[in-house]
Amino acid sequence: MNFTKISNIWLLGLFLAVFCGISGVAMAFFAVKTAEPIRLKKQANIQKSMAAILPEFDNIPVENTVIVKSGDGFELKFHGAFLKGKLVGLAVETSSKMGYSGEVAGVVSLTPEGLVRSIAVTGHSETPGLGSVICDRKAEKTIFNLFDGSKKDEKLPPNRFLDWYGGKAMPSEGWKITKDGGEAEYMTGATITCRAVADLANRAVRTFNADRQRIIDGVHSNEEGKK
Amino acid sequence: MSLFKDFSKGVWKENPVLVLLLGTCPTLAVTSNAVNGLGMGVATACVLVASNAAISLLKNVVPAKIRIPCYIVIIAGLVSAVDPCMEAYAPSTVYNALGIFIPLIAVNCIVLGRAEAFASKHTVVRSIADGLGMGLGFTLILVMLGGVREFLTNGSLFEIKIITAWSTDFLLPASAPGAFIIMGCFLAVKNFFNIRRSARQGKIYIPPQGLSCRSCRLCKLGDD
Numbered sequence: 001m002n003f004t005k006i007s008n009i010w011l012l013g014l015f016l017a018v019f020c021g022i023s024g025v026a027m028a029f030f031a032v033k034t035a036e037p038i039r040l041k042k043q044a045n046i047q048k049s050m051a052a053i054l055p056e057f058d059n060i061p062v063e064n065t066v067i068v069k070s071g072d073g074f075e076l077k078f079h080g081a082f083l084k085g086k087l088v089g090l091a092v093e094t095s096s097k098m099g100y101s102g103e104v105a106g107v108v109s110l111t112p113e114g115l116v117r118s119i120a121v122t123g124h125s126e127t128p129g130l131g132s133v134i135c136d137r138k139a140e141k142t143i144f145n146l147f148d149g150s151k152k153d154e155k156l157p158p159n160r161f162l163d164w165y166g167g168k169a170m171p172s173e174g175w176k177i178t179k180d181g182g183e184a185e186y187m188t189g190a191t192i193t194c195r196a197v198a199d200l201a202n203r204a205v206r207t208f209n210a211d212r213q214r215i216i217d218g219v220h221s222n223e224e225g226k227k
Numbered sequence: 228m229s230l231f232k233d234f235s236k237g238v239w240k241e242n243p244v245l246v247l248l249l250g251t252c253p254t255l256a257v258t259s260n261a262v263n264g265l266g267m268g269v270a271t272a273c274v275l276v277a278s279n280a281a282i283s284l285l286k287n288v289v290p291a292k293i294r295i296p297c298y299i300v301i302i303a304g305l306v307s308a309v310d311p312c313m314e315a316y317a318p319s320t321v322y323n324a325l326g327i328f329i330p331l332i333a334v335n336c337i338v339l340g341r342a343e344a345f346a347s348k349h350t351v352v353r354s355i356a357d358g359l360g361m362g363l364g365f366t367l368i369l370v371m372l373g374g375v376r377e378f379l380t381n382g383s384l385f386e387i388k389i390i391t392a393w394s395t396d397f398l399l400p401a402s403a404p405g406a407f408i409i410m411g412c413f414l415a416v417k418n419f420f421n422i423r424r425s426a427r428q429g430k431i432y433i434p435p436q437g438l439s440c441r442s443c444r445l446c447k448l449g450d451d
Contacts, residue, residue: 003288003289003290004287004288004289004290004291005290005291006290006292007290007292012290012292012293015290015293016293016296016297016300019289019297019300020300023303023304024304026304026308027304027307027308030307030308030311030312031307031311034311034312034315034316035311037315037316038314038315041314041315041319045319125327127256130259132327138386188398189398189401189402
């Protein structure tokens with residue numbers, strides 16, 4: 001096959017169309033082929049961060065789910081964590097569309113009273129080194145603790161932007177970063193990501209407060225139904 | 228021997244960042260620390276080798292007049308296929324480190340530049356050697372640039388704090404203007420070495436042939 005000398009504009013267009021078609025089919029093939037493993041991997045990732053931010057529990061929170069639609073059209077999944085039959089905390093799967101590049105998905109751990117316990121970001125595509133600093137929990141390594149091996153397997157590495165929300169009750173108009181006149185921590189260069197995290201926390205708490213009784217009853221009846 | 232030359236020229240003589248000055252956008256944007264530089268470099272090198280091989284194979288099939296759009300389709304297709312495969316099958320530590328850079332590679336000038344300047348004129352094996360060399364040169368400079376910027380901002384290297392008491396309030400090296408300044412220093416050092424070596428041999432430094440605008444065919448698409 002030799003098409004290199006083609007100069008007819010229609011034939012060129014046809015060639016390009018066929019070429020794009022072939023590569024489109026190849027891309028679709030890979031996308032379909034990998035959809036299921038990717039979904040499972042994401043699920044495992046969410047479970048892992050959920051276990052890290054919830055207090056001690058003895059049920060399976062992922063299987064105890066109440067789905068609630070938030071006021072602005074997001075679908076939030078509330079998972080109840082029980083210890084010896086008593087509700088000790090809730091993990092809320094939520095997301096924000098305010099990220100710098102696409103959606104920021106996260107899990108917010110709430111106490112049964114509606115205080116934030118901790119936040120973990122489970123999916124984001126923020127700029128590495130800027131936005132990712134806000135979202136990722138990474139233990140800070142220094143040249144000293146690299147060798148003496150101290151605190152190697154800390155369960156939940158600290159992150160001052162995410163930990164800021166811990167133990168706080170939401171102000172009535174929602175959390176805002178200091179730049180917007182609120183109190184939440186933010187970092188120059190990653191303002192938008194910080195807003196997204198605040199949005200994430202606000203949505204989780206607001207939805208929980210608006211529907212608190214139904215959610216708590218829901219997870220309780222789920223738990224009893226299993227026995 | 229010439230195969231080794233195809234490989235080694237990318238590392239120093241025709242380094243994509245320091246001499247060709249291609250792909251400056253990802254270079255400056257991503258290298259806020261050394262780990263990011265390594266991630267971007269390795270991911271780019273992989274795509275570069277694959278795209279050079281594919282384009283070299285198809286060089287006699289693609290019509291000359293629309294070769295550039297065809298190359299872009301090949302590169303973008305490769306990148307979009309590699310991304311979900313890595314997400315699904317690579318260990319999550321690897322994907323977490325590299326995955327975020329992969330979509331950025333589709334628009335990296337180095338990949339298209341090597342396709343047009345090298346892979347479309349040479350055999351598959353030589354194109355792969357060229358891709359490996361360019362990828363290695365790109366990775367090296369990105370790691371060095373990232374290392375310098377990270378050290379100046381945080382006192383750390385590869386996210387390991389070397390000077391624990393270093394304050395993080397001085398953000399210039401981590402921001403875009405700082406990236407330009409440090410890259411300028413890198414270019415100055417490279418040119419200093421080149422000029423001094425030529426002067427020792429009693430010559431005047433001339434940049435490698437074929438790198439100047441006059442030998443580039445991109446603007447002459449309508450003529451041939």
